[in-house]
Structure formats: C-alpha cells, structure tokens
Amino acid sequence: MTTRRRFIAATLPLAAAGLLGSRIAQAQAARLEEKDPQAIALAYLHDASKVDRKKQPKYAPGQVCANCQLYAGKAGDPWAPCGAVGGKQVNAKGWCIAWVKKA
16 A cells, blocks of 8 residues: 555544544533523523513514524524534524624
C-alpha cells in the first residue's frame, strides 16, 4: 500500500468518529431551565402561553421559540439549541425577550 493510501485508511475512521462524537454532544446539550440565571435574564418560559403580557409588552401571541431566528432546530423538533443562551436547548413552544422573527 502506498503512503497516501495508508494515510487515508488511517484518518477516515478518525474523521468519522469525530463527526459522530460532535453529533452525540449536540444531541445531549443541556436544556435551559426556567430558574437558570440566563433564563431569568431573558424572561424565558417553556410555554409561551404563560407569558405575562403586562410584564412583557414585546410578546405577541404566536411568537414561540420554534419560529425564532435564534432557534437552531428543524421544524417539528420539540427541543433545540438556541443562540441566545449559548447553545442550550429550549422548548419549541417557549419564548424569551430575545425572540426575532425567522426570515
């Protein structure tokens, strides 16, 4: 076997293992809890229907994490990472003051 072939044969499994490892780490990202200091600072709630509109005048019905530009999940994902909270997972039905309409 040539040196190039040995190199490819040796590095391909390592690259695949690295990709698998990053997927597992992403799938196991911590969920943001409502009592977390980041959540409190952003007025985050797991359920947008519980937002107090007097305290949060920016909120409008229909605004949920799933339709926010910062939500990194696919359609139908119940939980996904959010850019506003350092990649922690948020509930698709949640809401916070960082909500921005998805383009």
